[in-house]
Amino acid sequence: MEEKIILLVEDNPDDVELTIRALTKNNILNRMIVARDGVEALDYLFGTGAHAGRNVKELPIVILLDLKLPRIDGLEVLKRIRQNEITRLIPVVILTSSAEENDKINGYKLGANSYVRKPVQFDQFVQAIKQLGLYWLIWNEPPPLGR
Numbered sequence: 001m002e003e004k005i006i007l008l009v010e011d012n013p014d015d016v017e018l019t020i021r022a023l024t025k026n027n028i029l030n031r032m033i034v035a036r037d038g039v040e041a042l043d044y045l046f047g048t049g050a051h052a053g054r055n056v057k058e059l060p061i062v063i064l065l066d067l068k069l070p071r072i073d074g075l076e077v078l079k080r081i082r083q084n085e086i087t088r089l090i091p092v093v094i095l096t097s098s099a100e101e102n103d104k105i106n107g108y109k110l111g112a113n114s115y116v117r118k119p120v121q122f123d124q125f126v127q128a129i130k131q132l133g134l135y136w137l138i139w140n141e142p143p144p145l146g147r
Helices: 012-025 038-046 074-083 101-109 122-139
Strands: 006-009 032-035 062-065 091-097 114-117
Touching: 006 038, 006 091, 012 032, 012 122, 032 038, 038 101, 038 122, 062 074, 074 091, 074 101, 091 101, 091 122, 101 114, 114 122
Parallel strands: 006 032, 006 062, 062 091, 091 114
Antiparallel strands: none
């Protein structure tokens, strides 16, 4: 059985830690790759930069994507994911604190599969991550990727 990798694209170290804790607390123990900005996320996905030589056929089962990122923002990352034949079918969940209507509209226009606002309270955050994990890692039937 293939390993189900989660790509978390998040620049806030506290949110990275909260997400990892929430997944662990819910017994979601998939391998997590953390990209701290948009460039790092794209380098991982396309096997460039620091990730040159990585087997690009080993794709994440889901990408949890923040919008407010340094160097390349989340919407541009999403756009590039959807423009590439290898990555266009990977489920992308925008996981952000942004409540901006334009962010939601643009995220869906660019092909986001889901838009989830990060709850402020830790218990609510844990519950949201649990639901995301159950849906995207257990119940969802992903497209065949990297073939």
